[in-house]
Amino acid sequence: MDAKVAMDKIRERFREDIIKIEEKVKNKIYVTIDKKALAPAARFLFEDMGFRYIVGAGTDRRELEGDFLVTHFFSFDEAKIFLVLHAPVPASEPELEVDSITPFIPAANFAERETYDLLGIRFKGHPDPRRLVLPDDWPANLHPLRKDFPHNFRPEPVEGQAPPRKDPPPGATVLPIGPFFTVLEEPAYFRVFVEGETVVDSDYRGFYNHRGIEKLGDSALTYNQVCFLAERI
């Protein structure tokens, strides 16, 4: 399959919903699609066409296009193809919302939670929509990657609103590892649910070191400065 064949397949399947589809650079396909077809298109790419999910992201384009952009990135490694799937969500909508793809692409779990945290776009049907990257004491409904949020603004910490932790299965014991633990050189919090010595399930809370570098990159630094910051990720 080459890029042209891939584009034809997508066109054929989602003819009604495609707003724009183009191969901007060789093997780099950009598709803009109606938001109601975002989840079905992602599923089609992942399950039927064998694309690999890379990550999802959101962009606040209110000052440019009056919308928020939800994007899922895919790769088809065998044929060296990248595919970018954009779906605009008009800012005028009362509820910023798209359908979640995590139920059938588990790899999208973190990306969708992060996009909600940073931009306030909800992913309907996400199996675990808890806070991911923002700290426990960050105010609700304050989304720092929005363009009207200054990069150096520090909100007042809110007490007692830590995200709920997952309940262990009945009969299992909780073994906490972290947030600071001798064998982990960096902070991360795993709650391991055990029966005897056997691990039956686990829960994770991390991102204690989230530094907001994407925010810095689009509001405080220039291109050449970004290079040096990018290297320190």
Place this chain on the structure above:
Amino acid sequence: MLELERIHSHILWTGIAGHILGFDTVLMQTWRIREPVMWLCELITGNRKQYGMNLIGGVRRDIPREIHPKIHEVLDGIEREWKALISAIGGDTPLMMRLKDVGTLPYDKARLTCVVGPTARGSGVGIDARLDHPYAAFAEVPPELKVQESGDVLGRTMVRLEETLASIDVVRRALQAMPEGPIMAEIDSEIPPGREGICSVEAPRGEVFHYVLTGENNRPYRWKVRAPTYVNLQSVPLLIKEGTVADVTISLGSIDPCFSCTERLEVVDVRSGEVKVYRKDELLKLTRGKK
């Protein structure tokens, strides 16, 4: 440079893995082997880590011909010692018992969770951004793809051990094929706003992905980065499920997690609650200034 980074990172990981398993000889030996690579990095870039080499349009420094022999000498030494270490690890029964059939991620689960790098290649998913989306000069000096089918910690370990040797090979070929010429492209116009770009790079831990939407004022409008641990970490619940408590740490360690590779020093006074971030000169004064 990218391959030197991979070499020292894989060597470092092997040491940490030994350390997690309580086998500190591995840690000591690997870090001893690794040190000359750090000296090389310093020789080429001026820094042991965080090289600061990349700029828009090129790199800051060239690799002068005079230091090629030095690079070859270090690589030869590492290759010799690394082969000895691989055979020592393979012949160590208790170590193998801690690695084999531990933290297994089968092929189909690896596809589903979209893991990258050695975590994917250890589960039989043969993806590598250097080959799949060639950047820099990797189209001309492609690395040999190392894949293990077993999906356990041993699989991921073997991928890293063998990739270290493959990287040495890439550096040798790259040095030989290195052309003369300018190291920076002249960019005479400003970067126009509203353009999009994507790129993947194979870091030691796996694929790093960048998306940029250009903006006004000489800066991106949106810059999205996805580091490899972001996806690999999401596979950890699968790795540790049904295993024993003692294997949790090495299973987690086997994806080579980097929760955040940079720390800054922030001091919180517990009595007053005051937060202070130290600047470089203050830190230097604290450390070097002491008599």
